[in-house]
Amino acid sequence: MISSHVRMEFAPERTAKVNNLLQQIEKKVFAGQRLTKEEGLALMECKDLLFLGRLAREIKLRHSGRKIFFNVNFHINLTNICVSECRFCAFGVRKESGKAYFMTLEDILQKIAKSLPESATELHIVSGLHPDQPFDYYLEVIDTLHRRYPGIHLKAFTAVEINYFAEISGLSIREVLLKLKHAGLGSMPGGGAEVFSPRIRGMLCPGKATGERWLEIMETAHDLGIRTNATMLFGHLETNEERIDHLISLRDLQDKTGGFQSFVPLAFHPENTSLSEIKPVSAYEKLKMIAVSRLMLDNFDHIKAYWVMLGVSLAQIALEFGADDLDGTVVKEKITHAAGAKTKEGISMDELLELIFSAGYLPVERDTLYHELKIFRKRDCQCCPE
Ligand code: V47
Numbered sequence: 524m525i526s527s528h529v530r531m532e533f534a535p536e537r538t539a540k541v542n543n544l545l546q547q548i549e550k551k552v553f554a555g556q557r558l559t560k561e562e563g564l565a566l567m568e569c570k571d572l573l574f575l576g577r578l579a580r581e582i583k584l585r586h587s588g589r590k591i592f593f594n595v596n597f598h599i600n601l602t603n604i605c606v607s608e609c610r611f612c613a614f615g616v617r618k619e620s621g622k623a624y625f626m627t628l629e630d631i632l633q634k635i636a637k638s639l640p641e642s643a644t645e646l647h648i649v650s651g652l653h654p655d656q657p658f659d660y661y662l663e664v665i666d667t668l669h670r671r672y673p674g675i676h677l678k679a680f681t682a683v684e685i686n687y688f689a690e691i692s693g694l695s696i697r698e699v700l701l702k703l704k705h706a707g708l709g710s711m712p713g714g715g716a717e718v719f720s721p722r723i724r725g726m727l728c729p730g731k732a733t734g735e736r737w738l739e740i741m742e743t744a745h746d747l748g749i750r751t752n753a754t755m756l757f758g759h760l761e762t763n764e765e766r767i768d769h770l771i772s773l774r775d776l777q778d779k780t781g782g783f784q785s786f787v788p789l790a791f792h793p794e795n796t797s798l799s800e801i802k803p804v805s806a807y808e809k810l811k812m813i814a815v816s817r818l819m820l821d822n823f824d825h826i827k828a829y830w831v832m833l834g835v836s837l838a839q840i841a842l843e844f845g846a847d848d849l850d851g852t853v854v855k856e857k858i859t860h861a862a863g864a865k866t867k868e869g870i871s872m873d874e875l876l877e878l879i880f881s882a883g884y885l886p887v888e889r890d891t892l893y894h895e896l897k898i899f900r901k902r903d904c905q906c907c908p909e
Contacts, residue, residue, distance in 0.1 A: 548818075610797045639672075649714055720761070785827050788816050825847055
């Protein structure tokens with residue numbers, strides 16, 4: 524049934540227009556039709572969060588039914604030394620900083636031997652853009668980890684890091700990706716996308732790979748059979764239009780390659796960044812972005828509610844707003860915590876199971892490539908009452 528009075532807060536003519544669009548959107552969503560940019564903008568202007576949630580949940584149910592995915596993973600950041608100086612980042616520092624660290628191959632192996640959960644299936648590796656380390660260091664890390672832990676999927680390096688490796692090595696993007704793939708790279712995370720708009724990148728991270736370049740690198744990765752994720756960092760200086768344009772660029776590339784696995788909307792955390800005057804993204808806005816992402820990215824199988832950035836409680840609610848993946852146990856997350864995230868640095872599998880069961884969904888442990896490893900029953904969860 525079409526809602527007759529979706530809540531809006533604009534001039535009457537605009538409200539009427541957007542209301543008409545929302546009614547049209549509702550029909551299109553139920554008919555499985557693609558939404559336009561104008562319709563995406565109407566979704567962003569809609570103040571009726573439950574209306575958006577209802578539509579997004581409908582799409583989520585079509586993609587994954589009552590399943591909610593998660594994995595058992597471990598994050599490792601090889602260095603926080605970074606030449607990029609992105610204004611939104613509290614993790615990267617200059618080489619001279621007292622907080623700077625760099626892990627040798629020996630440090631990495633020691634850390635993993637000590638802390639990798641026994642049941643982990645994925646290592647998630649992203650780092651700063653180090654001024655002195657050669658590409659061979661990263662290749663050696665992947666090659667060594669792959670040999671030492673052949674059963675662990677290595678999801679490593681954002682498109683921005685790949686771009687940097689090409690710059691420092693003089694190799695092409697394709698050559699860099701091929702070398703990493705041969706060394707054991709399994710897939711790539713979706714970071715570094717921020718917002719593709721040149722206006723925003725000019726203000727936030729002028730020295731870094733452009734949005735166009737990010738997309739080009741992902742296209743090359745997909746062409747080489749490397750699956751990737753995609754992200755959008757929202758809640759800083761961007762407009763609604765820039766958010767929708769970003770989503771449409773991802774949707775267009777996905778039409779072409781089909782290589783994206785999941786989309787992860789990342790809410791900006793301002794603490795300790797040079798944008799600390801910006802108010803943290805509200806819970807309302809985070810849920811809206813999850814719902815709008817689910818509605819616009821009709822060709823993406825999965826939308827992640829990354830609990831580290833959302834907070835555990837809101838990540839659970841996000842399951843009603845179109846998300847079907849909570850990411851993982853994420854031991855030792857550093858990037859968001861440097862920027863003030865108050866969530867724990869990791870979560871146990873039992874906590875994830877309880878979170879999913881108590882929302883009325885079915886937890887499914889997946890591997891990085893979304894093969895289903897185990898569908899859980901309540902009796903598998905220590906925290907859930909029988
Ligand atoms: O690229 C940096 C973002 C990303 C801040 O692909 C910030 O499965 C919020 O990409 N506030 C890294 N966000 C994290 C990331 C990711 C996380 C989980 C899963 C996957 C996946 C990818 O975090 C960076 C940047 O876009 N970021 N600083 C900040 N202050």
